[in-house]
Amino acid sequence: MKTQVKNILEGVRDGRITVDEALTSLKTQPFADIGYAKVDLHRSIRQGMPEVIYGEGKTARQIEGITDTMLANGQQRILITRLSAEKYEILKEKYPLAYNEQSRCAALGAPPAPDGIGTIAVATGGTSDIPVAEEAAQTAEFFGNKVVRLYDVGVAGIHRLMSCKEEIMHASVIIAVAGMEGALASVVGGLADCPVIAVPTSVGYGASFGGLSALLSMLNSCASGVSVVNIDNGFGAGYLASMINHMEAEK
Amino acid sequence: MKTQVKNILEGVRDGRITVDEALTSLKTQPFADIGYAKVDLHRSIRQGMPEVIYGEGKTARQIEGITDTMLANGQQRILITRLSAEKYEILKEKYPLAYNEQSRCAALGAPPAPDGIGTIAVATGGTSDIPVAEEAAQTAEFFGNKVVRLYDVGVAGIHRLMSCKEEIMHASVIIAVAGMEGALASVVGGLADCPVIAVPTSVGYGASFGGLSALLSMLNSCASGVSVVNIDNGFGAGYLASMINHMEAEK
Amino acid sequence: MKTQVKNILEGVRDGRITVDEALTSLKTQPFADIGYAKVDLHRSIRQGMPEVIYGEGKTARQIEGITDTMLANGQQRILITRLSAEKYEILKEKYPLAYNEQSRCAALGAPPAPDGIGTIAVATGGTSDIPVAEEAAQTAEFFGNKVVRLYDVGVAGIHRLMSCKEEIMHASVIIAVAGMEGALASVVGGLADCPVIAVPTSVGYGASFGGLSALLSMLNSCASGVSVVNIDNGFGAGYLASMINHMEAEK
Amino acid sequence: MKTQVKNILEGVRDGRITVDEALTSLKTQPFADIGYAKVDLHRSIRQGMPEVIYGEGKTARQIEGITDTMLANGQQRILITRLSAEKYEILKEKYPLAYNEQSRCAALGAPPAPDGIGTIAVATGGTSDIPVAEEAAQTAEFFGNKVVRLYDVGVAGIHRLMSCKEEIMHASVIIAVAGMEGALASVVGGLADCPVIAVPTSVGYGASFGGLSALLSMLNSCASGVSVVNIDNGFGAGYLASMINHMEAEK
Amino acid sequence: MKTQVKNILEGVRDGRITVDEALTSLKTQPFADIGYAKVDLHRSIRQGMPEVIYGEGKTARQIEGITDTMLANGQQRILITRLSAEKYEILKEKYPLAYNEQSRCAALGAPPAPDGIGTIAVATGGTSDIPVAEEAAQTAEFFGNKVVRLYDVGVAGIHRLMSCKEEIMHASVIIAVAGMEGALASVVGGLADCPVIAVPTSVGYGASFGGLSALLSMLNSCASGVSVVNIDNGFGAGYLASMINHMEAEK
Amino acid sequence: MKTQVKNILEGVRDGRITVDEALTSLKTQPFADIGYAKVDLHRSIRQGMPEVIYGEGKTARQIEGITDTMLANGQQRILITRLSAEKYEILKEKYPLAYNEQSRCAALGAPPAPDGIGTIAVATGGTSDIPVAEEAAQTAEFFGNKVVRLYDVGVAGIHRLMSCKEEIMHASVIIAVAGMEGALASVVGGLADCPVIAVPTSVGYGASFGGLSALLSMLNSCASGVSVVNIDNGFGAGYLASMINHMEAEK
């Protein structure tokens, strides 16, 4: 960014750019304004990096508008999260999307070969946590990570979790997904020596209060290296895990 | 109780008791009313069973009044819980109390020899949960149970808990006490095949909300056989554990 | 479990098992991994003990997969809880299930003759709490307990509850189910001398907050011997009650 | 009030009062403004009716100022609630107050002979609820009611409550005060056929959340005729009970 | 009740009743147990008093069963509350019900002539609070009270409320119903000199949290004589208001 | 108002009005009572000022009744908010409404030329906050304000917000609408030197708790000049913004 500003200033110095033009340029940002959305184009500049559209709360038409803007600006790989089957039915007419019903993720463009530091392990407390876990896993894969899935390993049957000890202890980053068994993050965090990203899910019943109980349980974990993202935020966990798994490369 | 009513009715039939006397008797209950408290005398009837006074929110003088009423009615063993050191200083002048500062329990009369089905295991997540755990443990001991203490076995270091696996799997009843690591109840419940009584404590910090997070975490446990008592209610857990540990004997 | 490990180690000593095989065996646990679920097979080992599938959040196909795995491993009696009528319609084509619409429980295999210490009493505050109560009662019956039902005995009409005093005072364990009248657990706990398992239900209205009010009311009970399970968790209460009612037998 | 307005209007018609004077009079209200407080003088007009000062959050000097204003306006009986011992020490120098440490109520002027429809029963769940109960009872007495106290009759020992059945069934109004045993209001409401005013108290521990649990429990009572006032609001309950107990007289 | 017991005891004394029969009689209560419900028959004993069935959470068949039991026991006037239009369609085939869609109340038997102390005023903050208000008003009318309706008098337009000042100041009891304007109870309570029953409703939006905000606002009212019933509990308010409005008559 | 009272009083003095008529007049208020609603007619008196009907919780027929009353009293411009498409379909048969599906606002009568102090800027954190923002914007326009829309400028991409810095710094009032990015109000408040009205929306997911998180975040803003209206209350924000933007004119 600094260079861009420097360029503008040098243009002013050299008389190539007027003061008013410079004023305008300094305000211009790398996004396109299409009224209902300001489409970020940051990543398309760095060739190959995927861009993400959060599908919920947007109409199929709005998603289409954003997608078109991205494509027109050279973006080649796009991930659409929280895409309902209904909206997918509309969008697939136009784009060659790879859609997964369970995770409600749609991908435009093929995932790259994994190039992270190591493997990202995605664990769930139960079977019903899998959709959120898949959002996390597919996001991580889309951003170039190798993912291992450890499903239904809730701590109430600790031997099931222990049978995955090997995968847990060898992971670079672990994503622990649970709606009832918030304890999963604690136990995994105690076993592993790597960052653990806890994702509460809203799938429990009774006093699970839409994921709040799991959220609190995860925040209160005494295990070091555990942090928490929003309830059901599989994408956020997958993205952050990828970021951590590419630490050396990024800097 | 039924017999008592039957006796009264037979007395009426036989003319030994007048109708009015019977009316009165039917209403008379086994407690003494001393104004600020209705002192239960149920247990003194069953010789040897201890009686309990909840000390919080009562003045030393009120506790004294209740104690005297109990003693006067033949009660021989009394447990006073939540007794502050200040009140103990006053009461010890009069009664030969065995007081424990950590649990704030005072006992009048010696504990009986353990006669339960098996052993009650009391586990804590951390060091600061010990006072509540001791209230549970000492209550259980006072009611005639053998107790084994497993302290500081929070699940964030699962190997510490696993080192106690033997004690956990051989217990009759387990009391799991934790303020931050509500997960303890889940893991213990998954390991054991016996009833687990979970006690949330208020000792955590941050989003532990005075034990609420641990409480919710424990309620959401997927392990079968786990139930929960009120935050910091060590006495309740110890008493219930004793009740379960004496199942056969009681009926 | 200990024996199993001992066997493996003796096999190593005697040369029957190689170190690597032993390593693998030590990690192998008594469950089958079918991808979306790790199916526990613990109970099938102890011939005759029923196994449970929690039906909510699982597709009919997933439940089928788990059932098949259990059957293939010799499990003979299976209880499926929280099974919607829709999923039952699919599953009944394949398995001879005994399904109860009110409790949403489906049983595979006949219930055994009751062999517990005594009777389990299941009480409800109102008529609308009955579905949860039935989940508890049928679970208890499936695990070999005699159950007595005391429905619509909310404390606002204490004489209705008092008319069941006999059943309450003779029960081995009591399950108190209520959505509005959380007080039920307190009163029952005060009347009875046995463990009381309180189950808050989510059927109330207004400031009942989906069972939260009943939950708090039950946790705050001053009656000794009361503990609480999750909102609507009829299964958990039934299972725990059975566990307590089989105390002597289990050890 | 209507008469007062009519008087003013007739004065205008008759030329005794100018339009501007009338305008002013219509706006003048029966209270005295002393800067930090607007002192109501409504009741002093109706000779003999007591007036109330809520002492919390007011300095001794402010209470003094309000008291003086009332006395100067002919008020003869004043009740000061929530008066700390410290403030009482200051005020007693000046006024002949009857102060009760437990309820923190101070009364100026003697209570009248009871003249209500019947008796007001004040019941508490435990010993530690007595201070709030006394605030209610003394308020009711100050407003001319006969009060019967039923303390420590929590429902966990239902026989203690049942021993007071007579008093409960003969009361005109019942005030049920409880911090842990919110159930008290339900049971009492089911036994009695008169209005029950429930007062949650903040004296519990654990998941009582400063009276919130009792409050919710009381609101969810299925007993007809139960209503609730704010946590610890003994005065409000006593005042409302008096109002109901004087129904006929008031109209 | 006392007489009933006395009769039994005298029967025992005189030999008319055996001890066992007396035991049974003493336990027999004035309700009929029809499995899913214990039908109270108290009121049918006091000829003419209406009885109430809470319709929510009960099937049409269950309501029918309860109704039949009541009728068979001589009950002549029955009020069914929270009766959905669907269930009404089924029940009207059998009973001559007077049904009101707005309040979802159905009445069997004609309302009596009002015989209370005075008039019950039912006020609402807005138009959408009317259904709950009607439940209160129709309940009060069914129990023999004269009702005046003051709808849409929220305090944000205080002149609308002030225009009803006359009705407010002459009422015996006031029911203040509001979902957003919890303030209504405070202002009405300040204007009137009679008991005010506040009913929070769940009809608000945003931070009204299903009536919780109105509930808290009403509990915090500084006006004397205000008490609160559960959210949307129009029946409870109407019943309590009737009880208060019949104070003299009842005792 | 004062004049109106003065007129009445002068009429009394001059004998044109009797005392009783005056009493009645003093009570008469500028609204029409149509049973289910008290229709305010204040604004119609001040020619040209629009009047507002809150459509939610009212039937189409009720809205029609209120509209007719307003029109009959000379009201010329009416704004109906929270009008569902279904109700609009009914009402449009009768009135020439300008309806906007996104904001669910319907306007009767053309908006006036803007006459406020300056421009009102309406900003949203994301695309899904737009419906609430449109309710605010259209309300402001209906009350005679120039509005500039700044949509999808959430602070997680601060450059998007910064690109609107000019509009933010030149606005008279800013409305910040956000469901997830409650931070928007803080950042905007720090940038601008004018009043900022924050509107939390209920469109988030996870721990957004229906707008509660955004609400709290906005209330905790350290920026001076920020205040908050209810969740989703676009109308309230638009109305208040208009009020502020017409400050000089109003007084």
Add this chain to the structure above:
Amino acid sequence: MKTQVKNILEGVRDGRITVDEALTSLKTQPFADIGYAKVDLHRSIRQGMPEVIYGEGKTARQIEGITDTMLANGQQRILITRLSAEKYEILKEKYPLAYNEQSRCAALGAPPAPDGIGTIAVATGGTSDIPVAEEAAQTAEFFGNKVVRLYDVGVAGIHRLMSCKEEIMHASVIIAVAGMEGALASVVGGLADCPVIAVPTSVGYGASFGGLSALLSMLNSCASGVSVVNIDNGFGAGYLASMINHMEAEK
């Protein structure tokens, strides 16, 4: 700000400033970094405008450091809010502060003559809300506004509020401060035609939950023109009121 940037760019064009110097200047902001605080110096540039230091959570020494930095940069009038008496004792040794114990505000420099559009009215529900109200009032005065105080006008005695109707209807902006009577904002908002800023206070008891109940009540006000600031945030209300009261002047 725009001009400043333009100056820099013109300097670059004219060769007076190098590109690097310009880069630095563009990043330099009008604040001084003193380690533990970044002291804003914005207002000192606009001669005469006061600057504010939030005293809570800062040591006397830190406040001193910030004050010195401000004074050194030409700031002449400073308001310190939430300044405890203890810290004031330290600071008064060095600065000629005008300190008010009730509001805990300290002012350096004399308040200017009021120059706003009209008067700001500050109303409180009770006597104990006065400290927060004074913070608001003194802040408004410090920023050049005329303030009228209307204390103890809670709606439970609506006549007290009505006696201030004149002041309310003539105010430019109203600040409504209340801890229990959140209703105050609604009623005031309904009476007045100007912006109302509601300030919940934490001084209530029982279910007031430290101001939360008042906060919710205020947010749910149906009166138009009402917005809310944080609990106890008297400063925020006073500052915003001043901003609104200077609308014309500011632009």
Add this chain to the structure above:
Amino acid sequence: MKTQVKNILEGVRDGRITVDEALTSLKTQPFADIGYAKVDLHRSIRQGMPEVIYGEGKTARQIEGITDTMLANGQQRILITRLSAEKYEILKEKYPLAYNEQSRCAALGAPPAPDGIGTIAVATGGTSDIPVAEEAAQTAEFFGNKVVRLYDVGVAGIHRLMSCKEEIMHASVIIAVAGMEGALASVVGGLADCPVIAVPTSVGYGASFGGLSALLSMLNSCASGVSVVNIDNGFGAGYLASMINHMEAEK
């Protein structure tokens, strides 16, 4: 760990270890049990890695016991967090601790030279968040990281944050600490391309609810790469940041 087990098994195969000894060894864990605590000795095995003692809820004597056990097992560098000044006064007599009053951290042994991937930036919203920030910063330094402090950069004055843009964009990991301005995490997360660890603090007032508001605000951040730790958990953030900053080295 695997090797250790392999060694044991090979010992059994080779006859060096008996089966019973192996059984014992397999259960022996690398911690020391000192009654009230199970002291982890994991890190002392990996020479040079520091070990941590959480000081809150432990007596000085207990901390001493744990420290001695660690030292006796070869641990050379120890960090004690949440150590009150009082306990420090006791401990410093025995150990050469480097204590910081603000962060309440005490370090035994000198910090190593930084060897992480890059720099960890620690930012705070205000001055009063600094103690928690220092706990994070000193923890990170103790684990071998270079730390840059960016204090008092709350988003309400976005220019202050922008002046640190350089440091933010060049950091490896960012820790955002805030009690009122939870928005800080969002804005920082939007600016940076690295993992952001958000730490809510409990230092706010009003509706900050002890950090809950900031916590929720941070969880709802729309910025990618943001995760959250418990309220006030500076240590957790510092430790996790270090873990991420050493990604390559660790694996």
